Amino acid sequence: MGSEVLAHKKVLVIDDDRVDRLMVRELLSSHGFLVPEAQSEEEACRVLAEGGVDCVLLDYNIPGTDAIGLLSRLVADKVPVVMLTGEGNEAVAVETMKQGAQDYINKGRLTEESLVRAVRGSIKTVELRRELERHQEELANVNEQLKEKLEQLETINGDLRAFVHLAAHDFREPLQIMHNYCDLLDRALNQGKSESAQSFLEAIRRGAKRLAHLVDGLRTLTKIDHSNLVQEELDLKRLVEEVVQELDVQIRERALQIEIAELPRVRGQKALIEELYRNLLANALKYGRPSGPFLLRLTAEVIQNEWVLGVWNNGSSIPKSEAEKIFQPFFRLLEHREIEGTGIGLTMCKKIVERHGGRIWLDVPEREVAHFLFTINGTPERG
């Protein structure tokens, strides 16, 4: 079985003694080995340079050749070497083994069996060693990847903890208020004060509505995180027009004038990109309070070979100093406290953009103007 596996392996014999070379060649050839020969280091180097040598039989005693030097070079190249030594040279043989030779054969006692066994054994050992090194390398790679994954998990875990902390906090507030208003309602009903009861009921309804908004927001957020991203080529112009159509009633109510720039085709998940535009438009409608005409622009320009898309509106009261904070979950501006909102919409936008490998930021080019800008891996090629 072994001979079949090792058949056609190339074994280079380096020996200045022609008879010895011939003998070795005869013996190995009969076992299917290819046996090129070299009688000097120079010749050996030529054969080795051609490549494909699986094992070297190296005579220790070639005049003018530094056998140990040649051995160490072969060992460094991971070529298995079997030393051929003369009678009574056991000390030398042991030394060459220390230098990395796989085996040695005393020429005086050379038999077909010992020769073939030494060659096969050496080739096998070096092959196994190579395989081991390959596995070790793979293992090191896998370890490295595991380490990276672990670090990512730790970050996600930290984010999640912070998020749950914020969520728990935001859920408890309406619950506490509702609970206390229930107590108030109870008293008002007992005392027959129906007018007060009505206003307490309103407060309870507002709390319930706020909780419902929070739950919806959280559900959408987790959906963005866990659903598979199925990207397709999107005609952004058509997509945006559909979103604008959806918000038609509010747009007309607020007399919002919309300008749409020439928008590109981008790759993305349709539902998510729609959600992104829906959120940014709804945001502008909700928080834009201009003194004059209410304007909204859907912008697109190529910056450093990348599409930068945007939603611009006037009448905004977001101060420049809050530009980063507004993407944090549950963050709300003081000016907006009487406006219904959960502080989740922009966090959702950030998640959508990041899932597409892009980034989002807020530019405040002038007072009372908000320009939300984002990238979603779009290649600059107008569609």
Added chain:
Amino acid sequence: MTTRPIVLVDDNGDALRLADFVFQEAGLRARHVLLQSGSELLTYLERALADGEGLPCCILLDISMPDMNGIDVLSLVRQRECFKELRIIMLTNSNDSDDRERALAAGADGYQVKPFGLTEFIEFIRQLEGDFRAEA
């Protein structure tokens, strides 16, 4: 008898209306002032100082507020030498040890999880007034 008011700062309108009821129900002798943000509190304090009408006997300050949270407001108030002795109790929705430590480190005199239930709330306010009387 003290006329120094007790001040509550909370961004949530429903929470303020609720507190208004609780203060009345608790039979507080001190008047109470309801404010909706940290900047309103700072303006109020500066004016009280300038008018000589007397600083509040106690400030109940909600931690979770938009823009400037309660702990930031607390730090700002404490920066003024004349406000160092003001009695400020932080109100919060969660009994979080980190929040508590941050509040106390920033100079809070107390830390109170918002009472769940009207009876508890009224009891908390009564106790608070009892504390001022004992001190007076």
